[in-house]
Amino acid sequence: MRWESYNGGHEASEEEKQVYVGRSLMASSRPFTLMPTPGGPITHTQHPYVTGTSVLGLKYKDGVLIAADTAGSYGSTTRYKSVERLKQISNNTVLGATGEISDFQALTQLLDRLIVTDAMWDDGNNLGPLDIHNFLTRVMYNRRNKFDPLWNSLILGGVKNGVKYLGSVSMIGVHFVDQHIATGFGIHLAQPIFRSEWKENMTLEEGRKLLEKALLVLFYRDRSAINKIQIANITEDGVRISQPYALKPTWNFKAFKNPSSATPGTW
């Protein structure tokens, strides 16, 4: 019944409430889409369960750097401490995600099929970061229109034919490109730092230092952040995602040692 889903407030009958089982396993029967099957269960705006926090990105002289920590939060608990939130999509693009990890995993699976099919054309050209950014925008926006979003904020960066690209897409399909980008808490804490200290044609070292500075601030001030991070470096030569490493925080300020000595009870 074509119009069933337009019947607002209609409670699905028993036959309609089908567990979505068979189709998902026969990947080839569906084209590139994470859309619900026609006639299948209608799912509505969900809530995220296992989430990742900020992702940061910036352009430097030779390419693009993208960074994120490796925490997977479950509400207020830091449940997983080694989650990969940066994934290499093709040999010139990296995707980082804030938000629900399962949706990010589904997106990387989808993009993998997209890239493989594109390579199979073997026509001398491959999808670049701009193309993938546009594709992701369409996917996110279309899911938003069905009230069944992929609960992520994405940062997509890459280099093709010498052109550096850095863009982001939100869970409702808001998308833009810029010289430096952040998602999640990073919008509020990292972006101001970037606006003040980013400059054109930074070296790799300068770029990393700036990212690490922002990540450290996020570790201090974002309760979901941990200090175990990864940085991805995309240049014309390819993609390198670092092994996770930890930043060193500073706690030995004199002012931190006895803050309530003058005013007991102060927080």
Place this chain on the structure above:
Amino acid sequence: MEPMASQWTEAPHSMGTTIMAVEYDGGVILGADSRTTTGVYVANRASDKITQLTDNVYLCRSGSAADSQVVSDYVRYFLNQHTIQLGRPSTVKTAGTLVKELSYQNKSFLETGLIVAGWDKYDGGSVYGIPLGGTMLRLPFATGGSGSSYLYGFLDQAWKPDMTHEEAEKLVVKSIALAIARDGASGGVVRTVTVNEQGVERKFHAGDKLPLFYEEIAPRPSPLRAH
């Protein structure tokens, strides 16, 4: 204040639960408590939350008893067909992926946290955590259920890589026992299942034989029971 009768008898079966699985050198150990509740009543004090999917892959179930049972039934069925078609035992990763697909694609309907663990000749012992939402993560050890909240600190300190089978089993039994001590929704016995190249071994650690912790005392003989 006693619980409202209808709430008490009609609440859905939930396995409050503590479940975990640990990879050791040569295989995996799965562990779980045995309490199933309907609201505040203990509907089953000896349930078996470690379910077989294939000869070499097992599943720990938590959350809604109904949801976890139906997912495990579907996956057991698919893996059975898959093994026939494949001509060799299916891998733990395949089992994990099937469980993940069901959890992810039906995320609005299901409320079950699962741990898939087993042994295959390609990856040895593997543990896959599949929490609510359908994220799939391969981990050296995984915990789940309401009782797992009490284990984060303990395991941060007590788990170490490359444990032997004995060490891993002691860790699992102690962990579940600690969770049972504090979580009202977990209780009963500790069941463990070891899966390795040689096969599968099920063990039963009786409630009154578990280690005692802070402020707990050993039961003593009384006229009610001679021993």
